[in-house]
Amino acid sequence: MMDCMFVMLTSLELFGWWICMDLMEMKTLVNKKASPLLAHYCSIITSLEFSPDGRFIVTADRDFKIRVTVFPKKPLDGAHEIQSFCLGHTEFVSCLAFLFTVDYPQGFLVSGGGDSTVRLWDINPGTLLDTCEFGSKAGIVDYKGNEVSCSTVTDLCTIPGSNVVAVAVQSLQGILLVSCDLSSQTFGAVKVISNMGDSFIPTSLGCSSSAELLWTITGVSKPHGSNHNSLTCVRVLSGFKKTIPDAALPELTVVDDNEVPGAEKLLEKLQGSVTVEEEVFLAAAEAVKTSMCNLLIKKQYTTEKREFRKRGRNDKKTKH
Secondary structure, three states, X not given: OOOOOEEEEEEHHHOOEEEEEEHHHHHHHHHOOOEEEEOOOOOOEEEEEEOOOOOEEEEEEOOOEEEEEEOOOOHHHOOOOEEEEEEOOOOOEEEEEEEOOOOOOOOEXXXXXXXXXXXXEEOOOOEEEEEEEOHHXXXXXXXXXXXXXXXXXXXXXXXXXXXXXXXXXXXXXXXXXXXXXXXXXXXXXXXXXXXXXXXXXXXEEEEOOOOOEEEEEEEEEOOOOOOOOEEEEEEEEEOHHHOOOOOOOOOOEEOOHHHOOOHHHHHHHHHOOOOOOHHHHHHHHHHHHHHHHHHOOOOOOOHHHHHHHHHOOHHHOOOO
């Protein structure tokens, strides 16, 4: 691993350039310029993850691609050595996560996208190992009660030390739990957790380091046409501690607000208030649906703009 620390930034205006800045020079950081690290040619980067061993940067984009890049010894000079491409998604790739255990420390990549699939990869050769298709198979319905046949994966979260992946889906009132048999490199059972309240559609997931709690968040920032500056609500699930690898998927329960770590002060800070009105949930659900639909609309660039971008690519510049 590196002897210094870097912060990774991205910009939609830069067609998915990832840039890095040296955090070891915090006193002079304000005067430092960010350095381009890598880019996806004429496509917006939608997700980034480091491999568990720190050797690779894995990036996904709106053009169905997952790129595995060797993390350079000198990050400020850019990352130009591509290890592999993971190709298989038929719509944009929205999120990435690594699934690893003590027995499999190198880990396997898990990806989700706009094609209603979660996919399992070996990143070294870029091999697709298995695909989990959900939607109508899992009995997913949206908050209006309509069956969902095709819905975007909005986030993924692997549970440390286990074979379980938590999945947030665009219109699902709850989450999916997907088991994975790492020895056979295949997905197993799929389970819908829908005890999180009506109209609660998670948009972001995170697991505590102890793997005891799964934090789920629904919300958007400054939704168009809404009177709310931001819409956020938090639900915390427990039950993973009792999970035994290769066993049945766990029964999760929603933690009462007064039992959430940090309790009311934390919820008030995250949500703006301890309680959240029903209209907030509905507005957030509509905003997420609109946002994900917009990701499916691929912009067309003129030949002139494509050539300009090609000339400006960091890996095409000649060093003197």
